[in-house]
Amino acid sequence: MSIMLVLWIVWAVVTALLLALLAYRGTLTRYEEDQLFLDPAGGHQQQEQALIVQKCNRIQPFVRIMTGATCVLSATIIGIYVWDAISQFK
Template identity: 40%
Template sequence: MTPNVVPVMWIVWAIFALVTALLYAYRSSLTRDEEGQIFLDDAFAHEKAVQTQIVSKVTKLQPALRASLILTVLMTIAVLAYYAWDAGKSLL
């Protein structure tokens, strides 16, 4: 790899890591208002609708969050592999 590739590699890693962090922050802000247990009857129909909406948003977010996390991990492995390869090359 040429030296010009290293900054690009780090920029790509930083973008993946930033997207992952933002998705986790968004999910955290969504689940902040989620109730673990609520008692539902006709008087709590609005709360039930709000909880259903939160669960729906979190469920839709999960595939993007999982893909982003996988890409970040793969890019981290690529960065570490590059530096291990570079260190091994300089030792020989």
């Protein structure tokens, strides 16, 4: 296998993981309220919102890591293609 094939496979896996994490975060935040009017009877809503925020905060580092990895891999792949194009003109 060539290095480009391996890079494309790794990029596809990392990007698929990133998209899965973003979809999961989207399903979590779908039920998040922008504004809560809390009264003594609405304590369970506050707990639900706190749980949603906690889950989102838990996956946020993974989203950042996958985004960074996708960007680095994309730049690497583009760089290799540019380097190959420049070396063919010489």
